[in-house]
Amino acid sequence: MKKVLAGMMCLVLLFVSAACSSNEEVKDVNLTEVMDEIRGAIEFPEMAEVKVSDLAMYGYDLTADDIAEMQFILAGSGFTADEVVLIKLNDESKAESVVEMAKTRRDGIAETAQNYTPDEMDKLDTAVIGSKGPYVYYAATNDNTKAKEILENAF
């Protein structure tokens, strides 16, 4: 009997902890504030904003219907790898595939940078790529350690 009760208590604890962790997943994040925090903490060259309608050109096979919210900046001069992407998806199940898109884009940039702008390789090698719930993030900056800290706190 005691074993049955102990087992049931374990199950209850399991469900409670699962419920708690699921509450963390639905954390509502203001992407504009996160981007502002990153831009305030890290030095960037002159950056430009990417529109949702142009996402495909940057390796993200997504349409406006897929995106709940987005912040996407990149160096406009065409020679540095600085880039920060914050995406909130409408469908959380697509998050992993979007992470793969971000990795593929990073690899493509690195392939060019190896010969063209090798100084940028450090930003790409240590780029921060991840997801949490419906959120996907990518950051290649002058201070990826700081970017990682901000992003992991935010999500």
Added chain:
Amino acid sequence: MKRTVQRRVVRPKRPSYVPFLTLLASILVLIGVLTVSFLFFLFSDLSRPSVDRFSLEVDSIFQKVKEFPAVGDTAAVAVAFSQTSGQEQYETEKVKVDTLVPKSPAASDSYFDDAIFIGDSISVGLRVYGVLPTQNVLAEQNVNILNLINGDAVYTTTDGQKSAVLPAIDQRIKNPGKIYILIGANGIPGLSNEAHIKYYAQFIDQLQEKYPDAMIYAESVTPITADSKYIRDSFTTEKINDFNDKLYQMAQEKGIYYLNVQEVLMDDTGHLISDYDAGDGMHLKSNGHKAMYEYYLTHTVDADGYANKIVE
């Protein structure tokens, strides 16, 4: 004796009209003077030079035009006149443009509706900074002339596919009316200028074959700073300038336009203006791209091959 009494008849005194007439005359004289003055003022303000004087002015303008033939162009002076745009006043002359595109009054943005801009990383900012619509700019890092003539899939279409330049043009602007090319910075270090221009000419052949009616503008390679991080024996300001000279000659031979966009980015020493430098001595900040766009707007050729050249 009858006494007669004489009565003195006092007649009423006739009123005098003299003051009234004097006043009236004065008023009439005043009105006359004012009328004459007004008419004199009116006709002197609207007066035009006599026929002889006007002819003399036109002759002197034409004489001035003759002193400024477009470089490399057959100066065909059709008309000269003055225009006022804001505070700027300038004279223009209509010239037939053979190769070098002269400065002209700013065209409207719609001039580029049917234009495609082909380039490398230097042109990326035109798209990314929103200077030109995404649809009109084909630009990627590291693209060189060999990628273009070999049909390498170096450009990204708006739906995310990699594509060679010609199909990429079709995907953006079907049958472009104008094709702008800014290519060279990635090829100059590894190619002799002679070989580079030969390949460039092959690309022009491909474009002319596929788009026979398009106006093709070959742009001079943009300048670098004196301390650019890319400078080495095979990539110097002198080699860039020599490439541009040869590009101009090739443009003359191919019958395409040469757009010397380099001049708007260059300081007095022949190097990239430091305020436009994005940090590596070659690529541009957004203000450099905007300066380029202003240059494009003020160096246009009409569909008939003529331009309203500003006489400076």
